[in-house]
Amino acid sequence: MEINNIMEGKNSSSHMLQKKIRDFTGSIVESISNGRSPVIYFNRFSNYCTDPSGNCYCSHDTVKGVEILTLQREYHARRLDILLRVLLIVQQLLQENKHGSKRDIYYMHPSVFREQSVVDRTINDICILLQCSRHNLNVVSVAKGLVMGWLRFSEADRITNCLSHPDTAHSIPVHIEEVKDIISVADYILVVEKESVFQRLANDCFCKTNRCIVITGRGYPDIPTRRFLRLLTEQLKLPVYCLVDCDPYGFDILTTYRFGSMQMAYDAKIMRLPEIQWIGAFPSDVEKYSIPQHCLLPMTTEGSKQRQF
Missing domain, CATH: 1.10.10.10 (Winged helix-like DNA-binding domain superfamily/Winged helix DNA-binding domain)
Known part of the structure; x- marks a missing residue:
C-alpha cells in the first residue's frame, strides 16, 4: 500500500x-x-x-x-x-x-x-x-557520501544493514525519496569533513564503542548526502555534530550542511540543517590554549578568497 x-x-x-x-x-x-x-x-x-x-x-x-x-x-x-x-x-x-x-x-x-x-x-x-x-x-547525482554505524534502512528492494558491522562503510543511497524502514539505536549523528577521518574512525572501531552514526560527504557534500542526513534527523530526532577543519574550507563545508549552498539557495529548505553543531578546533582556541604559531598553517591567497563566502 x-x-x-x-x-x-x-x-x-x-x-x-x-x-x-x-x-x-x-x-x-x-x-x-x-x-x-x-x-x-x-x-x-x-x-x-x-x-x-x-x-x-x-x-x-x-x-x-x-x-x-x-x-x-x-x-x-x-x-x-x-x-x-x-x-x-x-x-x-x-x-x-x-x-x-x-x-x-x-x-x-x-x-x-x-x-x-x-x-x-x-x-x-x-x-x-x-x-x-x-x-x-x-x-x-552519483552519490559519493559514506555512512556507517548503528543504522538499518532500505532503498527500493535493497536493504542496507550497518547494525551487524557498525564500522563498515556503506554508500549513501541516490534515490532518497525511496529510503524507508529506518531503524537505529544510535545516540547521535557525527558528520566528518574528510574521508581520511572517516576511515580512521572505522579502523579504530569508533562506532562499535560509541553508539552513533558517522557520515562523510568526502569534502563538499553532494545532494544525496545532504538529503540523506536531513532525512535521518527528521526520522530519528538525533542531535547532529559536524567535525571540520578550522580553516575557510572547513567553515564553508559546515555552512553548506547548516544553511545550504549558494548555488542551490532556491532549494535550501529541503537540505539545510540549522540544528547541526560544530565540534573540533575553534579559531579562539589558538589564544585560549596558547597554540604555537609553528603548529598553524599560513593562509593562502586561495583560502583567503574562499573565506569570503
Whole structure:
C-alpha cells in the first residue's frame, strides 16, 4: 500500500511537471509565431545572513531578485537554446520514467553545451522555473557520501544493514525519496569533513564503542548526502555534530550542511540543517590554549578568497 502511494505521488508530480514544460514551451512558440520576443523571468534567491549578531533564522526561500531573459541579446538567445534542449531531455526522462545524471545530459550535446557548468546552471534555472527540486526532474547525482554505524534502512528492494558491522562503510543511497524502514539505536549523528577521518574512525572501531552514526560527504557534500542526513534527523530526532577543519574550507563545508549552498539557495529548505553543531578546533582556541604559531598553517591567497563566502 505504501509503495503504491509513493508511486502515485511520483506519477502525479511527473504529470504536473510535464504539463508545466508543455505550457512553457507553448508560450514561447506562441510569442515567436506572433512576432514577439519571448520574455522569461527567473526568480533569484540568496542564502546568507546579514544579521551581524548571527542569531537569526534567515528566510532561505525568499526571492531576492528577478533575472529577465529575452531574445534581444545574443547571450540570452544562447541560454534559451540550451534551456529548451535540456527541457526536452528532462521531459523524455519524465515520460519514460528514467533517471539521468547531469553528466549524461552534458554528453548528449557536448559541442553545444561546451562546459558541464552550463548544464549545471540550466538545471538550476529549470528547477526555479518549474518550482521543483532537482530529483523531481529525474536528474540524479552519483552519490559519493559514506555512512556507517548503528543504522538499518532500505532503498527500493535493497536493504542496507550497518547494525551487524557498525564500522563498515556503506554508500549513501541516490534515490532518497525511496529510503524507508529506518531503524537505529544510535545516540547521535557525527558528520566528518574528510574521508581520511572517516576511515580512521572505522579502523579504530569508533562506532562499535560509541553508539552513533558517522557520515562523510568526502569534502563538499553532494545532494544525496545532504538529503540523506536531513532525512535521518527528521526520522530519528538525533542531535547532529559536524567535525571540520578550522580553516575557510572547513567553515564553508559546515555552512553548506547548516544553511545550504549558494548555488542551490532556491532549494535550501529541503537540505539545510540549522540544528547541526560544530565540534573540533575553534579559531579562539589558538589564544585560549596558547597554540604555537609553528603548529598553524599560513593562509593562502586561495583560502583567503574562499573565506569570503
